[in-house]
Amino acid sequence: MARIDNRANNELRVISVQPDFIPTASGSVLIACGNTRVLCTAMVEEKVPGFLAGSGKGWLTAEYSMLPASTLTRKARDRKGGVDGRSVEIQRLIGRSLRAAFDLTRLGERSITIDCDVIQADGGTRTASITGGFIAAAMAIDKLMQEGKLEESPIVRGICAISAGVVEGEVRVDLCYEEDSRADADVNVIMTDDGRLIEVQGTAEGAPFAREELNAIIDGAMAASAVLVEKQKEALGEAWNRVMPKN
Amino acid sequence: MARIDNRANNELRVISVQPDFIPTASGSVLIACGNTRVLCTAMVEEKVPGFLAGSGKGWLTAEYSMLPASTLTRKARDRKGGVDGRSVEIQRLIGRSLRAAFDLTRLGERSITIDCDVIQADGGTRTASITGGFIAAAMAIDKLMQEGKLEESPIVRGICAISAGVVEGEVRVDLCYEEDSRADADVNVIMTDDGRLIEVQGTAEGAPFAREELNAIIDGAMAASAVLVEKQKEALGEAWNRVMPKN
Amino acid sequence: MARIDNRANNELRVISVQPDFIPTASGSVLIACGNTRVLCTAMVEEKVPGFLAGSGKGWLTAEYSMLPASTLTRKARDRKGGVDGRSVEIQRLIGRSLRAAFDLTRLGERSITIDCDVIQADGGTRTASITGGFIAAAMAIDKLMQEGKLEESPIVRGICAISAGVVEGEVRVDLCYEEDSRADADVNVIMTDDGRLIEVQGTAEGAPFAREELNAIIDGAMAASAVLVEKQKEALGEAWNRVMPKN
């Protein structure tokens, strides 16, 4: 059966990355995966949270938020105290995943905050945030190196992410909202640029899923990694070579 | 003495308006006034606050927020409960000003929320929010009319806004951040499209200002109104004629 | 057409100032402008906010709050987190205006908090807060000087405030609540004791107002300044001469 946008089951949506969307940030991209658009920025601060003070080690954290107009029904802002549960869950995933790209002892006592503000939501906002957030983080590192504040890049590997799931009995990658809402299983896969895994979050949406389905889904997701890394490389241009580990 | 960007004292920064920046919104623009960029969206909800329930009357309100990366130093989000004082003051001004464009009894029992999210801040974010917010609101009205939900437009006049002030002893319009921080007086002027006043907020930044200075500043600001209205008309295209009052 | 209380259009309501209403405060007045009554107190603390620590400079800030019984319908306290938007807007205006009276580098690293608690609200609470708050602040400075903690007064000018507006087509000063709710335009004017302007906030309540109306309103407000300064002088007695700039 055809997908709603006629993509092949293993085909990603069109990805476009607009770098330096916000010049005030150390790094920024507006990443679009189909109709999903996320503004990812990296801000560097010359301080660390209390539990790291004096450790010589740096920190990286993430915040995720949807603009009120990013969905058809206006989403209220988190202004009453506390952040809504789904955003907490997502931003913890983003931060955890991106920290895996870093050897934070090499960052020095500074913090990088990755802000992911969803401009338009059509499924896959958390994986787009990770893929785009890595680019913003890498830009920020490149800037610190250009400014002479860092000699060596603390980045130890590339990180990207994609969702995949079972829809209408078929394994499909990069679900849009319409597919996601009908999926039987939905898995977010966070990967390294050399084909290993950082985090796997698979959820049965309707019926439970079988072990073999999980395998097929993860296979589908991991096959998409090459395209994602290519887009990241393209967006970073020369900076990619400066910040990524040699070998 | 020359301005930092060589503009004439009565010259606005380049204004560009990108309509429909967020397709999920009823109305949206990314408005740029020089380096200040604000994403203004209008979302319609078929309900009103409690104090208007059963009145047959509609409501319009605004929320203002700066993205964390919109300034050189990361601005923390309003997530701890309460909104920071400056944002409260600004969003109240935006809402009050835009309500003056409407006869809300003609909107029916529905609410329009104007969200102004600052992408990049370089002075004049509140006036850009009003000028852009009016466009987004007008788009939302046009959509309600196209959908047959409104027969008659509730818009009774156009609204736009600009800042002006005294810098280095000279009256200048549309201050950028660098000028704003050195201004002796800074006035935000919210105007109608026919040259009357909706709100005037003038503040002495350093020394008190004289009555004549206030007059000169307001004159400067009001002279800019034609350019602003032109930009709004351009962004709305055909819709302008459909939603604006005839006469 | 006659005003509700038979005042002339340019006539203020009866102002009475009861100094030292709260002996525990460094400075305090119960100021009444007609039926509007505000308790203004100044408390000195030997510390400054973080952004001024080590700067040698002092700070002045204001908080505004209405007692629950100050209006006919009980006003809920701000106890759920966050302060209501109108109070935020007002207290920011009060603080900003009163800071214009001071050269804070001469205050030393201490803070003055002006608390304005509205006992009874009948229009003009924010301007009464500024006029009364200045007296309380001046009393606190006098006390610091008497105690030998300050040699020189950091006050560089006097500040007072009044509202004026257009009601029934006539320019009137010092609107009471009943007039305010029917006004076409309402302007709060914060002035120095020598006839210059600190802040002007003018809002169209119904229809937009014309440039000439604004001029007439501001003229009306500024003419009231002499009475306000006289009341402040009277309340401060000998202290006026001690804390105000010479010549």
Add this chain to the structure above:
Amino acid sequence: MARIDNRANNELRVISVQPDFIPTASGSVLIACGNTRVLCTAMVEEKVPGFLAGSGKGWLTAEYSMLPASTLTRKARDRKGGVDGRSVEIQRLIGRSLRAAFDLTRLGERSITIDCDVIQADGGTRTASITGGFIAAAMAIDKLMQEGKLEESPIVRGICAISAGVVEGEVRVDLCYEEDSRADADVNVIMTDDGRLIEVQGTAEGAPFAREELNAIIDGAMAASAVLVEKQKEALGEAWNRVMPKN
């Protein structure tokens, strides 16, 4: 040994009650017990909390707050969410005590809120709040009866309160702050106008106290009841007879 203000051990501080201090309230007094001054107001609302809706029964509750300037060191307002623990404890005591004066089934489905705002604190603010709060509540009832909204008064008894304690080995009533801070035991006694008890809260401040001491303290407090009731009667004037139970 003489008391700091030369009172006899069983002598109350001078009590003065200024009725109708806030005309917008249904009932209000500014009660002073020595240097302790509390503004007590009663506001009536024609609604009840959810748990009483449809019950035909009314409600009475209290809120207690200290003005920032009521103590020598500025007391921060409860604006960050949550009320400080001491205020919670006190306002629960005030509400509970005053509810004992009422047969709330006779109030109808309306609420009375007693607001106790401390203008100046010198010990005994909670007992002054109860004694003054009763007067404000009675005024509100009288007003409801005058307006024809209530035929019969729901007040079933008078309530007043005083503190007593052991200071320097002697039982003393109505402790001021200076005595309170040196007291070995401090007891707040809430009484009816016919000499029975509503609440007794006794706390050892330093060493534990003996059973006999408690007895002596309560005796001392109860002896003061006549003076308190007399002051309440005086403040209420004719209204006392209209609202108090006949027998």
Add this chain to the structure above:
Amino acid sequence: MARIDNRANNELRVISVQPDFIPTASGSVLIACGNTRVLCTAMVEEKVPGFLAGSGKGWLTAEYSMLPASTLTRKARDRKGGVDGRSVEIQRLIGRSLRAAFDLTRLGERSITIDCDVIQADGGTRTASITGGFIAAAMAIDKLMQEGKLEESPIVRGICAISAGVVEGEVRVDLCYEEDSRADADVNVIMTDDGRLIEVQGTAEGAPFAREELNAIIDGAMAASAVLVEKQKEALGEAWNRVMPKN
């Protein structure tokens, strides 16, 4: 008339104390008084609140909370900011009472937090918290002494607590929920192990109570002290002798 569980009027419910219920705590007990069960733990932290920093003095505080399932109707958690008023009142009582057992100057600059989590509520949770909290606190002291962090115990006396009241015209001790809800008067008595008083909180639930009733209730409560102390001794075993004052 017989009590609901056939106890004599002066008879306590069965008390059982399970020490070391949570091995991660410095001290812990699960105390049951009839169907009321409270988990009391003591945690030691090597820091003090700001107001004691540098004083050499320690601190003890308490937190009280009911598990959502501890009552037949689910009790919502205190997660929205602020703690519910009743819990605030109770935890302040627990903290104040247990501090009376200590000479905190002998604790050194460390804090003990007594957490009282109600597993099942059937009346008397606050007094069970105090009686059990003392045991947990004493265990924590014993551990500090065993670890060589304290040479001398800072405990100066034992503390226990019980409620008593008038039900059906009879003075009864240790009211269960069913009795408590029908009581005319309810008094919580916090006592020392040598028969003196720390705090007495007596409240008329229905009608006011007479002076003699209060006396009879307190007598009833104080007579129960021996049983409570015995249970505390039993739970502490050898540690009792190590931490309690000699002679």
Add this chain to the structure above:
Amino acid sequence: MARIDNRANNELRVISVQPDFIPTASGSVLIACGNTRVLCTAMVEEKVPGFLAGSGKGWLTAEYSMLPASTLTRKARDRKGGVDGRSVEIQRLIGRSLRAAFDLTRLGERSITIDCDVIQADGGTRTASITGGFIAAAMAIDKLMQEGKLEESPIVRGICAISAGVVEGEVRVDLCYEEDSRADADVNVIMTDDGRLIEVQGTAEGAPFAREELNAIIDGAMAASAVLVEKQKEALGEAWNRVMPKN
């Protein structure tokens, strides 16, 4: 290499389940998995959240909280507004997983809240919460059926959970805290009683993990399912047959 507690790599810690630990709850267990102990309760309320009102459908949600004394360093309560991020993430997982056991359209318009309060934390608290939470939920259903409020059980399958990971290069199940903190990969697997998957959350703790490692870990976890289901059956006794789907 031997595990810290000498278990085989595929061996679970000792599980003990104490049913009916809190009689006031509709269902409750104290579940212990080694030193990890969680109190799981189910409370039924005859109402649903707003978004389900009138739908005829029920709801199930979960709250997770650690007692302050459950870890060696006291964990502060969530009382300042907002819940800590980790708890949000965990309670969302618990609720989502347990909802997969239910056909909520068969529950009627009522809510079940599963409260998971950690008494002692030694790794695996979220999986113990799910395994124990299912028992509590099933007890609550059984009670509703016994009371005649439900004719048919809404439970469509059993749910249990376990963690597994790679420690010292070996795949091990049911990691305790000490192992968890040294693990290279840690996966929480939520399963049905017939060997299918509900949710898989795998995280690289140090280095990324390979696809084959994930497979081995999930295999290890799924093999443990039989033991978990057996424990659930045992705890539910006769109720198991009453609430579980036939055939």
